[in-house]
Amino acid sequence: MEGNHLLDTRGSFTQKKNMLLHVQRHCKEKPYFCEVCGSRFTMRKSMLRHMQIHTGKKPHSCEVCGTSFTRKLYMLQHMRTHTGEKPYSCEVCGSSFTRKHYMLQHMRIHTGEKPYSCEVCGSSFTMKQYMLKHMRTHTGEKPYSCEVCGSSFTIKQNMLQHMRTHTGHIEEKSHSCGVCGASFRMKHHIMLHMRTHTGEKPHSCEVCGASFSMKHHITLHMRTHTGEKPHSCEVCGASFAMKHHMVRHMRTHTGEKPYSCEVCGSSFTINQNLIQHMRTHTGEKPHSCEICGSSFTMKHHMLQHLRTHTGEKPYSCEICNSSFTSKQNMLEHMRTHTGEKPYTCEVCGSSFAQRRSMVRHMRTHTGEKPYPCEICGASFIQKPHMLRHMRTHTGRSAIS
Structure with missing residues (x-):
């Protein structure tokens, strides 16, 4: 009976080995295993492909930039970053994406689906990775550590930003500005910096005449004329002229607030909001x-x-x-x-x-009643009521 059950797969095959592989999927047999980590597989080629994780072998390389990948599929997906191809389109708003997975995630904006929920507070998220990041606000987990000082962070990006506080001091900066003393690693950088003192702006916009000290700045400025927005949000498809604007926008999806007030603990999505908030404490x-x-x-x-x-x-x-x-x-x-x-x-x-x-x-x-009379101590709900009462002491007419 058991043999008959295995053969009753409702599928037909041209080769016996294909039929045997198909049967293994039904009986969940996984005869191939990784000698390094013990993971098991139904097919030998799946196990060999998995082994590349341990060997570091990446046989598929991008012809444009040389980046290599373990699977041909990953390399083909990567190629779209060069070609600009976005074959998967949203049927609702027309936004297009490089991968089907991104398009399906985007669709949740229209459907309102948030399938990943926090077990602690019930907050729900469109993507599993956002829910896992959010969970760290409850667990206090900080899995990303600084190799220099040991400080730990909940998000990798915050750790990388922190690392720059060390590299800025550790790496040699042999070129110094004779005006303000700022130091730089490369001569080219100090030449660009000097323009902040001289006011030199050699790069001009052909459209409006605005001038800039750096070529990179005019490239960004030109997007105000062309409307180009090359940086797209993988979640909702919103596009931005500058990458840091897109990174800041992503926090509306993740709920990430990396800037915290040292006085009261309030947290903010951007540093500028934290600076403004601090003034409520300093009175500045x-x-x-x-x-x-x-x-x-x-x-x-x-x-x-x-x-x-x-x-x-x-x-x-x-x-x-x-x-x-x-x-x-x-x-x-x-x-x-x-x-x-x-x-x-x-x-x-x-x-x-x-x-x-x-x-x-x-x-x-x-x-x-937050508005008290300075003379008799009577208090009032509204300031106009307190001012009207004050006239009974000063003798001024309530009508004047």
């Missing part, structure tokens, strides 16, 4: 208004403030043509037309068009 306000001297933690806040002096209102409502100094104020105004009230009170369910209105409303539940 480096951006000052040239007219009235008011200072601000962020430059764009100072620029918005300047409009109170210039009267500039660059953001206009498309419905009633009212104009505003900031985009946020214009968006809040638009809700008077749409009736949208996105901020909801968790206690009573009341909804509000503006966040500050909801915060103010919450005080009716909490009893908080």
Whole structure:
């Protein structure tokens, strides 16, 4: 009976050896094993291919850049980075990909599928690797270690960035700038650096005339004219003109926040956000208004403030043509037309068009009265109420 079961495979074969291999898949027989690690295989060629992991043999080489691979399939996939071929297309939005695997991952953006879930907090992810990275926030695992000082990191990229703090000191820098003392390993680099002092910008854009100190910078600048965005996100297909913008975007998928505040532990996706956050602790306000001297933690806040002096209102409502100094104020105004009230009170369910209105409303539940009278100590929910009360002490008319 057992023999009859093995032969009842519903398949036909031209050669007996192919039939025997097929039968092995049904009975899960794996007669070939690796002498190094003990892994077992149904076919001899699979075992030989596996052995290349141990021997380091990579018989398939790229004719363009010389990179070598263990399997011909991997080499052919790599060739697409040179040819630009992207044979797998998304049927929904048309984004194209070099591998079918990437296209299937991308499709989850449209379907909303997140098949990989964190067993600790329930967060779900589109890719297994993102879930594994996220798990380290719970386990504290830091598998990537610095060979110099032993510091460990949760993400390889962070470890490589850290390593540069050592290589910058260890590697000899024999070429020094006579102006500021900065040192460089190569003479070519110091010549480029000197342009920061001389102001020399020998590379000019043929389209708009903008000039640059380095050829690489004009290459990046030209993409603002051509619209070229050569760096694509493998998850959602979004494309970017510069690689570091794409790397930063990837953190929206992974949830990675590599920049942490040493004071309160808050973490951020980009270093600039951490620098701005630190000012809430230090009180630093480096951006000052040239007219009235008011200072601000962020430059764009100072620029918005300047409009109170210039009267500039660059953001206009498309419905009633009212104009505003900031985009946020214009968006809040638009809700008077749409009736949208996105901020909801968790206690009573009341909804509000503006966040500050909801915060103010919450005080009716909490009893908080953050505005005290400096004379008698009476406190109020809203600042205008406190100012109106103050007039009972000063004798000023409430109407004035």
